[in-house]
Each structure stands twice: as C-alpha cells, then as structure tokens.
Amino acid sequence: MIKGTLPPYLKSGGRKMVEPTSEQLHWNQLRKQALLDEKVPDYCEVAKSQLGLHSTDYWTPYFSVWSRIGDFDAKDMYESLDSGRNLVRTHAFRTTIHVMHIDNLSMIINATGPSLFKACRTDKYRKVDVLTDKEIESMLSDVRDALREGPLGTSDLKKVVPEIGDHVRSALLMLMAHGEVVRAKAKHARSNLTSYALLSQWVDGFKLKIVDEQDAITTLIQHHIERFGPVTIDDIAWWLRLTKTVVKSAITSLGEEIVTLNFGNSQMYMGSSDFEITSSIEKPKDNLVWFLPYEDHFLKAFIDRSNFIDESIQPMVFPADRRHFWPSNPDVPQIMPSKGSRATGEVRPTIWLDGRVVGRWELDDDEKQKKVVTSIYAKDAMRHLNEIEDVRIDLEDFVNHRLLPISK
Known part of the structure; x- marks a missing residue:
C-alpha cells in the first residue's frame, strides 16, 4: 500500500479535488491494468493501452493479455505479429524487446530510439565502440540494402553481407533504434529465432512520423504517468533510461496535466484526470486472483515494487x-537479492x-x-x-x- 499523507489539491479554476486514500490509489493502479471490472475488448487494445508488452520470453505478451481479458484467440495474435498487422515486436523501453501497437510506434521510437542507439554505438563488449561513424553508416546501409529484398534472419544476413560478421545484432538494433527495422516472422509463437524486416515494408502503409525527441519523451512520460501512476521520478528515469533532470523537466512542462503527491520527503505523480476517478474507487468485494507472467510490463514499470x-x-x-x-x-533459497537485483533483475x-x-x-x-x-x-x-x-x-x-x- 502506498504510504503517506495526501494534501488537498486544486484544479484550475479553484475547485477543490476530492482527496483519494492510499488504498484507492493502489486499486486505481490495478484498474488501469484492466485487472478489475473494466476490461478492454481484445489483445490489440491491451497492447495499445499498455504502451508495450514485455517480450524477452516470446510467450509473455500472450500471458499478459490473458491475465487482463481472459481466454482469447492467441493464434490471431500470433498471426498479427507474424504479418505486421496491428502489432510489431521491436526494442524500446530500457532497450528491451516489446510487443507494441503500430499506433504508438512513432511516439515510442522517437522517445526511446536515441537511448537504444547510444547503447549499441558505445558497446565495448561487441567492440562497436571502436568503429568509426563512417564504418557504422556503411554497415547500416548494407543491411538496409539486403533487407529491401525481403525479411532475413541473422544467418542469411551474414551470407548476404559477409563483412558484417559479429556486428549483425548491433547493426539490426541500431536500425531498430532509427525505426527502420523490426523483428518479423518467427518459427513459432515462442521462438525468438525471427527474421528482420524493414518497417516500411513489413507494416503495410506505415510511415514513421519523425518528431522532436524531447516532445516525444514528454508525451511518453505523460502516457507512462497516466497508465502506471502514481510513479516517482526514479520509476520514470529507470523505465526510459533517462536522467532525472530530463524527467523533471518533462513533468514541469506538462503543468496541470499532472498532479504531485507528497509522501514525506518524496514525491509521486499521477494524471490530474485520473485523480478524480481514483477518489470514487471502492475495494472490490470479491477475492480477485490474477496470474501475471514472467517479466510482465506492470511490475517492470516501477523500480521499487514494495507497494505490491x-x-x-x-x-x-x-x-x-x-x-x-x-x-x-520453487521455495528455496531464502536469500534476499540485492536492491539492484530486485529493481533490475x-x-x-x-x-x-x-x-x-x-x-x-x-x-x-x-x-x-x-x-x-x-x-x-x-x-x-x-x-x-x-x-x-x-x-x-x-x-x-x-x-x-x-x-x-x-x-x-
């Protein structure tokens, strides 16, 4: 349960907002996950409303959807991912692979792409950091040219562009950071052995909208706060791999769209429209049971998960x-992992x-x-x-x- 004393808040125009309890704040976070009575109609809406479904295990997105809407046509979801219809799989938040709705793709790529590109460009382990900018651009150009002929797996890509060698993964990730490439066909629903395709060819009629990086970051932070709030500066900075200064600046620019909650010496943030909804929530009468999957995106949105x-x-x-x-x-060892493991593991x-x-x-x-x-x-x-x-x-x-x- 969220701890702290909530102060009164005023909406623009001076009308006093009803103060929700910490329990109401807690249940409202779960309401926004479609875990209460409010259900979204299908897997597309789950992916769209939740911004991204974590997908390091390729079954996780299916389980995340099932947890929120119950039994559904998993085959149709697989076919959607396997054909570029509505959903795509690419790297985004914390440079990790996610399933995303194409309607959110431009916003997310513009906001998270620069961080992903930087992480790949400075990769010492794969020795990408020693390559010159000219060598990087030549490598990316060769991969683009190869993929114009159609989706390719990494093995086939190495055959077409033999000089790429061990840098094939880094090249693909940098092109994903630019919004040029996505993961395409998989051998089956749980296989991570996918091919890669040019986004403009894989998703029929899609054209990435290029917007200012800071504007995209601010918009994505607003969506994050509205979907997962109350959240802290630390939560957002961790989730998006941004500095706290950038996050604070974005929140300030959002003005009255965001409400600040003071908890002792710390602050949390939630959407102002969400604040009034929270005040009317009652604890469900039934005993609600949920099974959330490995690496579900909800818990990954918080660096401190002790509220849950x-x-x-x-x-x-x-x-x-x-x-x-x-x-x-499943029950041993009883060793408490470090705070770092709990937050990022x-x-x-x-x-x-x-x-x-x-x-x-x-x-x-x-x-x-x-x-x-x-x-x-x-x-x-x-x-x-x-x-x-x-x-x-x-x-x-x-x-x-x-x-x-x-x-x-």
Whole structure:
C-alpha cells in the first residue's frame, strides 16, 4: 500500500479535488491494468493501452493479455505479429524487446530510439565502440540494402553481407533504434529465432512520423504517468533510461496535466484526470486472483515494487540464484537479492490475491502437455486456495489449447 499523507489539491479554476486514500490509489493502479471490472475488448487494445508488452520470453505478451481479458484467440495474435498487422515486436523501453501497437510506434521510437542507439554505438563488449561513424553508416546501409529484398534472419544476413560478421545484432538494433527495422516472422509463437524486416515494408502503409525527441519523451512520460501512476521520478528515469533532470523537466512542462503527491520527503505523480476517478474507487468485494507472467510490463514499470510485493516474498520472485528459477525447487533459497537485483533483475511469474503478490507460478512439463505449478508464500492466502486453483486450471487450459498448438 502506498504510504503517506495526501494534501488537498486544486484544479484550475479553484475547485477543490476530492482527496483519494492510499488504498484507492493502489486499486486505481490495478484498474488501469484492466485487472478489475473494466476490461478492454481484445489483445490489440491491451497492447495499445499498455504502451508495450514485455517480450524477452516470446510467450509473455500472450500471458499478459490473458491475465487482463481472459481466454482469447492467441493464434490471431500470433498471426498479427507474424504479418505486421496491428502489432510489431521491436526494442524500446530500457532497450528491451516489446510487443507494441503500430499506433504508438512513432511516439515510442522517437522517445526511446536515441537511448537504444547510444547503447549499441558505445558497446565495448561487441567492440562497436571502436568503429568509426563512417564504418557504422556503411554497415547500416548494407543491411538496409539486403533487407529491401525481403525479411532475413541473422544467418542469411551474414551470407548476404559477409563483412558484417559479429556486428549483425548491433547493426539490426541500431536500425531498430532509427525505426527502420523490426523483428518479423518467427518459427513459432515462442521462438525468438525471427527474421528482420524493414518497417516500411513489413507494416503495410506505415510511415514513421519523425518528431522532436524531447516532445516525444514528454508525451511518453505523460502516457507512462497516466497508465502506471502514481510513479516517482526514479520509476520514470529507470523505465526510459533517462536522467532525472530530463524527467523533471518533462513533468514541469506538462503543468496541470499532472498532479504531485507528497509522501514525506518524496514525491509521486499521477494524471490530474485520473485523480478524480481514483477518489470514487471502492475495494472490490470479491477475492480477485490474477496470474501475471514472467517479466510482465506492470511490475517492470516501477523500480521499487514494495507497494505490491511484501519484503518477505521478494526473494522468491526476484531470485538471486538461477537454480531457483524453475519449479523443481520453487521455495528455496531464502536469500534476499540485492536492491539492484530486485529493481533490475528478472521478475518470475506471480500470483496475486486482492491486489498483492502472494505466490509464484511456473510452467512444467507433464508428458506432452504443460502443467502450471504454484507456490503460495503468504499465509493469509491459504484460505483462498480454491479461488487460486480455479485460475490455475484456466491458465493451464489456455497454455495447452491455445499456446502449444501455435508453438511447434
């Protein structure tokens, strides 16, 4: 729960805004994730409203959608990604791969592309930093020319442009940063062995709108605050890989669009229109259970997730030991990872009860099918095992009947 005392606020014109409670702020964050009664109609709207669905595991976007709307046509979503229809997969927030709706693409690429390009251009590990600007541009030009003939995987690209060598990934990422290239066809729904295509050819009729970088950053920060707020300067700076100075400047320029909440010595921000909605929210009467996937975009929007995950549970969902990742040993070790690991490390699949993480789920093999295995860590959740089991069964059914058939 968000802690602190909220001061009264005034809207333009002097009308006093009703002050929401910390509990209402908490539930409103979950409402904006479509985890309460307000549901979006389909996977396209989930991707569009959430800005980006984390996709380091290629099944995660499907699970993120399922968590928010229930059973849906995963095959249609796969075909949309596999054909450039409505959705594309590319690198954006924190330079990480996401599934995004094409309507948001220009804004996101203009805001996140420069940071991604810089990260690739200065990459010491792949020795990109020693290349001259002329060598970089020549390399990118060769890749563009190769992709004009159609989508190519990295192996085929190396054959067409042999001189690119080990820099093939860096070249593709830099072109993605420019909004010129996206990931294209995959072997199946969970395969990360994709081809790459020119965005202008992959998405029929799409033309990237070039806008001022700072304007794009300000717009994206506003969307982030409206979708995930209340959030802190640290949350936004971490999410977008920006300096705190840039984030503060953007928030200041948004003026009355943003409301500032004071919590002791820290400040949080939310949309002013969202503020009034929050004041009318009531805690749901039913016991709500959600299964959010590995690296779901919601928890990744915050550098401090203690509002949703109790300190005692964090070692199990941010495991410092990789042997702890899979269901064979879901309850140990009880080692608290460092604050850095908790903030930037992987978030395992989580089980939520009434707005808080109470456990973890994983996928295990059961002969030809997948089995969803669970581990409950919160004692008060033990009284709700039947509700948790009902959702577990639904998820297992979705995996075996919707995802497995498109993942072979």
